[in-house]
Amino acid sequence: MSSILCGVCEQTSDSFNFGALSCNACAAFFRRVIASNRIPKVQCDRKCDLTSRILRRLCSNFRYQKCLKIGMDSKMVKSGKPEEPSILEELKQSYRNPEELRRQTFKNDGQSKLVFFFEEMNNLCRIDINLIMDTLMKTFTRLSSPMQNNQHRCLISNFLGPFIIVDQCFLSVDSEFTILADGNYVYTRDLHEHFQSSNQGDSKAAETSLFLAPYWKQRRNIMGRTFKELKMDVSEFLVFCALIYWDFGLHEQSDECIEIRLERRSRILKELKLSEQSLRSENDASLRIGQIMLALQMVQKSVSMMEEYKTISIIYDLCAKHCPLFQMSEGGL
Template sequence: MTKLCQVCYDPSAGTHFGVQVCSACTAFFRRTVAKNHKYRCKGNNTCEVLSTVRKMCKSCRYTKCLAVGMRKEGVQKFRDVYGKREAKSVEPTIKPQFPILNELLKNYNHLESIRQVIHRDESKSVFVKKVARPLNYKESISVFLKEYNLVEDWILNSFSIFSTFPKDQKTVLLQNFYLQFVLLEGGHFACENNRSDITYLPSGDYIDCSNPESYYHDPDGLQPISAEDASKMFSSSFGTYRRNVTHPMQKDQLDRFEFLALSALTLFDTGLEGQSDSSIEICRTMRTSIQRELLGYCMLKRSELDSSIRLGNMLSILPNLQRAARRFHEDMTLSNVMNAYSVDQKFYELGKL
């Protein structure tokens, strides 16, 4: 089993100053002691020290280093060669590390494997290759309701800090996130399949945007208006979605890593109704770290100027994504008021922004 850092719970880099710790906490402790840094906590000296937020409070991080048994005398012994040690390790990094987004990517790939089981047609043999088909709104919503718990588990496994939020704060973030993630992932599928005339779903099936009547078709025949009339009233939302999300993502050919970075930024949104001050502060810190990793990833593939422009283009998708999600939710509200076509109440609540 991988040993964990006793300070921030990242994978340990071995025993340093008497304790199993990661390289980041080793360097932090050495700098603090060797240079006699003094820190002050802006809170009440009870800040959480985790790998994703360990830079938020140096005071609490140093206090925890001492609490788990890291010995200051170990640094003092080698203080005269501290500068030389630093000088030896200034070699350029060949492969930059993106700990937050790499973990998100690893778990997303695992999520895709789980989806194949969850969305499998049980009436067909597991050896028969799934054939994608267009879904109506009832079938689509059924897919998204199954997805909600999968997405929540994916987030909990990807961000250790998320599990520390109180239940009400998790709900605030997830409720704001889920519909936007559904739309953003649809744009990602469009990039992977190089198609925007249909919207792929996590199940492998799709919504036929060029034939919206098929989406509004009610197989049970319970709707008071026809699929054609429902399409005239509501299908323009798909055009809004394609213009604001799908087309910009396809234009710049966002890859999976970049799509996941935008998803993470959407999750850790700030200024939401019901969001606590402490939640806002953590989300701001997470967003800064995510944007830093995303910029580093862009610079790895492009020049400094091109990477800055690309980052700006990607971030400009986020307000457009909110606009598209809000439009879809307004359609659901209107359809409920008019009793035009029924939308599952649970999915309606998940789509609130």
């Protein structure tokens, strides 16, 4: 049985969108044009080959005209479909799930303790990554559909390492310690106790402390300070996480993935704008959104540092080379 093709770009069609057969990427493009109330300017002779990913991204006007020609209806964008559910509300509900699972899994009972052995934190990270995959990541994956599985994996591998970092910073915003997922903590100003080993014969522990102390210091000064200054609420934090997840410029990211990412980022930022405007004046809301967006640069710096210290750990055969955060950082931001 032959595939049904999109009437705009001739890629495999997903379904009827706004009255015409099209792929998800072209449907998202049409929705954005209508929502912006600005028709793209003519920049060609309207004979571009829209089967080319490059040309259809560059020639917006011809792509828009082709959408109209195959029967896409702007009225269906504005009123023909029910209002889309709030991404932010779905993420808030999903974020409650790992919080509850953490309480059930780690059974801390409010009795926090200093983590003495780095193996404890490594094991904790492995468990927590599985909890996140079963909760928050399922929501992100559903919100990013339809998308090929390899593209979902691309977004997930890029997201998990940075998420663990920012989640720890969010949990630690009112503390001088780094609070972990199980409620226990690491005192990063003095790592001598933390970088011990449960194996008394492990001579690498002290060496690991020497090499990785600067990493913890810089992470505290960069990400920790940023979060303490911003004091994000849960809504702002989850928008921040969503912007990390729907990142751009990733290796082997498909055109379809880029289109979906753009549409999701646009929606979540609009929801953040409405949320901030309900709490602040228009100018203060704009300033707050700008501060949150600028903080994304700090995540990039933290991930770059993680990559550098992962390399050091491998070269010097440090025990930290087995840290799940180092392993997850391979996706980059």
